[in-house]
Amino acid sequence: MKKTIFLLTLPLFLFVAGCKTQNGYAPGSDAGYAVGKVLDMRGNPIPDAVISATSTLSDHKRLVGTTDTNGNYRIKIPAGAWKMSAELERIYHGRRFQLMLHPDHPEVFTGQDGVVCNFEWRLYGPKANQPNQYYGGEVKITQNESSQITDIENIAFTFTPISPRIDGSTAQPETVHCGPRGTDEFARFPDIPIGQYKITALYQPSGQRIYLRNNTGGAYSTDGSVVAEFNGTAPASSRINGMILEFKEQN
Template sequence: MKKTALLFLISLILIVAGCKTQNGYSPGSDAGYATGKVLDTRGNPISDAKIMATNTLCANTHLVGTTDANGNYKIKIPAGVWKMSAEIDRTYYGHQFQLSLHPDHPEVFTGQDGVICNFEWRLYGPKVGQTDRFYGGEVKISKSKKSRINDLENIVFTFIPVSPRIDGSAGQPETITCGPRGTQDYARFPDLPIGQYRISARYRPTGQRIYLRNNAGGTYLADGSVTAGFSGNKKSDSCINCMTLEFRD
C-alpha cells in the first residue's frame, strides 16, 4: 500500500513538472522572466536581435534585451500584463531594413508567470494578428499618364531574383497580378520577399508587352523590364520596405 502511494506521488510530481501554463511557462523554470530563442530562416541562431516586452496598459513602457551568440535571451519582467516582440536590423544593397520577427507566443502574459517566447525570421506571410501587414516588402504600382490601360488587374508581372534575398537564400521567380479596383490589393503586391528582382510585365487580354520603370526616377528600357529592389526604412522614404514601379503600354 505504501509502495503504491509512493509511486502515485512520484507520478503526480512528474506530471506537474512537465505541465505548462497557458502562457507557455513551465512551473519552476524562471518564473517572472521572459526567455526564448531567436532563429533565422534556416534555423540558425541570431545574435544581437532586439527583444522587447511591452506593457499592454502603458504602451510607452518597454523592457529591452538582446540575444546572445546562441540566439538566447532572458529579461526580468515586473508585475503587470505584457506582450513580446522582436526585430533585427539588416543592411541590403545599401539600404537599412528593420525587420519584425515572428513569435510563437503572441498572447499576453503576466510578469508573475513569465513566458517562454521564441522568434523566427520569416521572409513573407501575414504578421500575427494583423491580416493587412506582412513580413515581406510591398510593391506599389502606378500608371504613366501616357498609358491607356486602366484594368491593372489584367497586367501579369514576373519577378525574377537576380541575387540572393536579404537572408542570403536563393529566391524563385514569382508571376503575380494585383487585385481589382476597390480592393486592398489594387495596384500593389503587399508581401514579396525582400530582394533584388528583374521585373517584366504583359497585358493578359492581348499579350502585349508592358514597359516598366523605377518610379523613383528610372527610365524605360527597350525590352520593357526593370531591375529594382526595396527602399528600406529610412525616415525620409515615403513608404517602409517598399518598391515603387510605374508602367506604360
C-alpha cells in the same frame, strides 16, 4: 531599462523550451522571466536581435534585451501584464532595413508566470495580431499617363531575384497579379520578400509586353524589364520598405 541576462547553456534553454505548450507558453517553467530563441526561416540562430517586453498598460514601459550568439535571450519581467515583440536591423545593398520578427506567443502574459516566446525571421506572410500588415515589402504600381489599360489585375508581373535576398537565401522567379479596383490589393503587392529583382510584365488578354520603370527615378528599357529593389527604412522615406513601379504599353 534593464540589462538582459542570457542563458548560460544551450541545454538549459532546451529544457525550458521543451516544457512549453503548443502556443509557446509554459506556466512555471521560468517564472518571472521571458526566454526564447530567434531563428531564420532555415533554422539558423540570429544574434543581436532586439527583444522587447512592453507593458499592456503603457507603451512607454518597455524592457529591452538582445539575443546572444546562439540566438537565445532571457529578460527579467516584473509583475503586471506584458506582450513580446522583436526586431532585427539589416543593411542590404547599402540600405538600412528595420524588420519585425514573428512570435510564436503573441498573447499577453503576466510577469509572475513568465513566458517562453520564440521568434522567426519571416520574409513574407501576415504579421501577428496586425491585420493587413505583412513581413514582406510593398510594391506599389502606378500607371503612365499614356497607358490605356483599365484592368491592371490582368497584368502578370514576374519577379526574378538577381541576388540573394536580405536573409541570404535564394529563390525562384514568381509571377503575381494585383487585386482588382476597389480591393485592398488594387495596384499593389503588399508582401514581396525583400530582395533585388529583375521585373517583367505581360498584359495577359493580348500577350502584349508591358514596359516598366522605377517610379522614384529611372528610364524605360528597350526590353521592358526593370531592375529594382526596396528603399529600406530611411527616416525621410514616405514608403517604408517599399518599391514603386510605373508601367505603360509602348516604349
